[in-house]
Amino acid sequence: MKRVFALFFSPTGGTGKVVKSMARSFAVASGCDYSEIDVTLPGKRESAPRFGADDVVFFGVPVYIGRVPNLIRPFFASIKGCRAIAGTVDGVIDGSGNGVKDGAVGIPVVTYGNRAYDDALIELRDIMEQNGFRTIAAAAFPAEHSFSTTLAGGRPNENDLQLAENFGRKIAEILTKNPHYICNAHTPIAVPGNPPPYSYYKAVINNNKSIDIRKVKPLTDTLKCTGCGLCARLCPMGSINISDPSIVDGICIKCGACIKRCPKGAKSITDPDYLEHKRLLEAEFGNIVRKAELFYTI
């Protein structure tokens, strides 16, 4: 155990804040070297990081419709937690990761916008285990919803980040005090959620009409937009045209980065189904105060 990583996909920053707090406090408590790997932008996902036995990886992703973000999942599934071992395919012994002896320690972390994290945490845990990580702890944190400023508005807040720091320290303490904790038969950390096939959340609006917002894209108020190009540089899908930022010529995952981070407030989604879905979410979950959930066994 020599290096600790905060690895994250975080279009609007909530997930990044949580895993960075965890991994930094782990580093201080354990004396490991600390690094950040931010895979939010497409350029950072051109090649997948690979980890090994000396590494501890806090891996954070946001929950999208109850799951790991589906368009980024193939990239997440290419991140290996162990080096190739004789008799294995690319370092992976079997689907559960059982028996992998030189995998990195993995801590799957999801953030969600106050509704629910459904099967996302178990899915992320399974992705990591299948790639040779040994998951020994996990966490789910509320964080401001990508669609809204009131659903988990302002979170992660100071208390959340304090909890994240304490969690990082706790994991360092477990691993330092119990060096054999991960060496013998490894059981993936138990987390809530259903085994495969994982379920997507089915968003419905009035009269139980299901909504399909896959083709919805943000619009740009050209009177407000200065053409600074920030939104194009921040888009995790590389979908905003840098020469004309009012053009979204690729896939939009509704991550909210361009809308929330435009300095002029020039981007918005005006699709009626999207707005109604957002209104219903805010009405149902806006006043609930969710607590972070932490999972570890010692």
Ligand SMILES: Cc1cc2nc3c(=O)[nH]c(=O)nc-3n(C[C@H](O)[C@H](O)[C@H](O)COP(=O)(O)O)c2cc1C
């Ligand atoms: C397409 C999409 C679907 C989402 N689905 C859910 C969901 O099922 N449950 C939930 O509570 N939050 C959901 N969210 C909110 C995000 O999980 C939450 O805002 C997350 O913390 C954003 O992380 P970031 O700040 O790192 O981008 C969704 C967000 C998007 C963009």
Ligand code: SF4
């Ligand atoms: S960040 Fe806002 S102001 Fe800058 S180009 Fe994009 S829409 Fe225009």
Ligand code: SF4
């Ligand atoms: S265009 Fe879509 S995917 Fe790109 S930053 Fe905006 S909301 Fe996110």
